[in-house]
Amino acid sequence: MSDIEEHRKKIEEITLEMIKLLKTRTDIAKQIGDAKASLGMTVTDEEREDALRTQVTKLCKEIDLDQSTALKFLNLLLNESVKVQSDGKQTHLSVFLKAKALEEKGKKIIHLEVGEPDFKPPLSVKTALGEVYDKGYGKYGPAKGITELRKGLAGWTNGQFEKYVALNLDQENIMVCPGARFAVYLAITTLLNPGDEIIVIEPAWPAYKDCALNAGIKVRTIKTTLETRWEPSIDQINNAINENTKMIVLNYPNNPTGKTLPEKLLDSIMQTAKEHDLYVLSDEIYEDYYSGPGNVEGESPKEILTYRYEKSIITKSFSKSFAMTGFRIGYAIAEPSIIEKMSKLQALSLTNVSEPIQYVALQVIDSAFEAVQENAETIGARLEILVESAKDIGLEFVEPDGAMYLFAKTKYKNFDATKFSEKLLEHGVAIAPGEGFGDYKEFFRITAIDETRLKEGMIILDTVLKESYE
Numbered sequence: 001m002s003d004i005e006e007h008r009k010k011i012e013e014i015t016l017e018m019i020k021l022l023k024t025r026t027d028i029a030k031q032i033g034d035a036k037a038s039l040g041m042t043v044t045d046e047e048r049e050d051a052l053r054t055q056v057t058k059l060c061k062e063i064d065l066d067q068s069t070a071l072k073f074l075n076l077l078l079n080e081s082v083k084v085q086s087d088g089k090q091t092h093l094s095v096f097l098k099a100k101a102l103e104e105k106g107k108k109i110i111h112l113e114v115g116e117p118d119f120k121p122p123l124s125v126k127t128a129l130g131e132v133y134d135k136g137y138g139k140y141g142p143a144k145g146i147t148e149l150r151k152g153l154a155g156w157t158n159g160q161f162e163k164y165v166a167l168n169l170d171q172e173n174i175m176v177c178p179g180a181r182f183a184v185y186l187a188i189t190t191l192l193n194p195g196d197e198i199i200v201i202e203p204a205w206p207a208y209k210d211c212a213l214n215a216g217i218k219v220r221t222i223k224t225t226l227e228t229r230w231e232p233s234i235d236q237i238n239n240a241i242n243e244n245t246k247m248i249v250l251n252y253p254n255n256p257t258g259k260t261l262p263e264k265l266l267d268s269i270m271q272t273a274k275e276h277d278l279y280v281l282s283d284e285i286y287e288d289y290y291s292g293p294g295n296v297e298g299e300s301p302k303e304i305l306t307y308r309y310e311k312s313i314i315t316k317s318f319s320k321s322f323a324m325t326g327f328r329i330g331y332a333i334a335e336p337s338i339i340e341k342m343s344k345l346q347a348l349s350l351t352n353v354s355e356p357i358q359y360v361a362l363q364v365i366d367s368a369f370e371a372v373q374e375n376a377e378t379i380g381a382r383l384e385i386l387v388e389s390a391k392d393i394g395l396e397f398v399e400p401d402g403a404m405y406l407f408a409k410t411k412y413k414n415f416d417a418t419k420f421s422e423k424l425l426e427h428g429v430a431i432a433p434g435e436g437f438g439d440y441k442e443f444f445r446i447t448a449i450d451e452t453r454l455k456e457g458m459i460i461l462d463t464v465l466k467e468s469y470e
């Protein structure tokens with residue numbers, strides 16, 4: 001056998017051996033996952049992961065192996081463990097599916113778990129849908145979106161900010177996506193590489209973590225607490241950054257807490273991101289649903305676009321502001337080079353967003369400013385009712401500044417929100433268990449729906465709570 005053949009044979013043997021070891025490692029990770037679940041422990045243990053990272057770094061020095069490759073490999077292994085250990089976690093989506101199945105059997109359910117406005121889209125949507133056919137919108141189109149809409153969105157965004165800063169966005173800064181969810185997926189998947197790390201501040205909408213796991217990207221979670229008003233400290237963020245860290249995700253007003261961040265803290269986070277050359281993915285889907293204190297009296301808090309940081313990606317949507325969840329349309333705002341990268345995967349996976357829906361969106365931004373205001377007022381009023389009702393029944397929470405949720409716990413020790421949500425569902429009320437948003441088993445999220453059903457739901461919640469824990 002020639003030398004090369006011999007080496008190839010060895011490489012094959014080593015690779016197969018590594019796959020077998022991976023199987024053994026995955027089986028053990030599963031066993032650890034079962035043990036953690038029965039002990040009520042969290043899946044990710046950052047301290048243990050750090051300890052292992054230190055050992056790997058030390059070993060790399062001893063055996064003279066490139067550290068960054070080894071750490072990326074370690075991240076892939078850690079991700080596999082998180083994946084096998086996260087199976088079976090209850091999220092707002094799994095509760096929603098269970099609730100739907102019950103409804104199909106004829107049970108009446110009050111949906112306090114879904115994040116969906118229950119009112120109609122603006123009337124201009126109806127008119128625009130009628131026009132689509134005659135105007136001939138129904139062809140394949142550019143992956144980044146139709147020019148009129150991209151221009152329209154750039155202009156609309158410039159207009160929103162002109163009082164504070166000249167953004168000068170143009171169509172090259174905009175990519176139309178089928179919902180903010182897909183924009184988030186594209187940003188994480190195309191801007192980062194397997195083994196890179198992303199910082200997610202929890203509690204968080206689960207998709208950031210899931211997208212990262214799906215793409216082999218390691219998630220560093222920053223746990224925030226009710227006691228610290230769901231605000232991360234800058235030290236927590238700095239401590240989570242290492243040479244593989246490439247992105248930090250922000251989502252304010254936040255799902256599930258409804259919180260925004262104080263301006264100074266946001267300034268420091270942005271400063272840190274710049275110093276470490278991180279992408280900032282800012283998911284601003286709830287930007288219009290804001291009722292808390294602003295940086296300028298009566299106005300919304302400082303927005304990421306005003307920092308004019310070239311590595312930021314802002315995701316926005318028609319889903320909440322215009323109550324158009326089922327239309328599946330949103331967009332990303334970023335530098336053209338970033339949009340270019342994201343659009344390649346969109347072209348590959350979708351060709352383009354439905355042209356008729358893009359036409360509808362264009363008509364909406366031209367005509368529906370008042371509709372957004374009205375929707376925001378409706379949601380704000382409902383949030384107030386939810387806050388009052390939650391106070392009345394003794395729930396513990398930080399008052400939301402916006403979005404459409406309340407993230408609360410009860411006064412009861414050892415309260416398990418996942419078990420409680422299952423029980424509550426039997427009584428016809430669906431809520432979102434906190435474990436879907438991170439390590440928050442004692443919390444649950446309630447959506448601010450219309451007053452009558454919200455109040456009815458809260459009475460049932462209170463009754464079941466007292467029956468179960470008093």
Ligand code: PMP
Binds near residue numbers: 285319329330
């Ligand atoms: N981001 C956050 C924080 C959300 O809560 C949601 C939906 N619940 C989305 C993005 C997805 O929005 P879209 O319908 O635009 O995909």
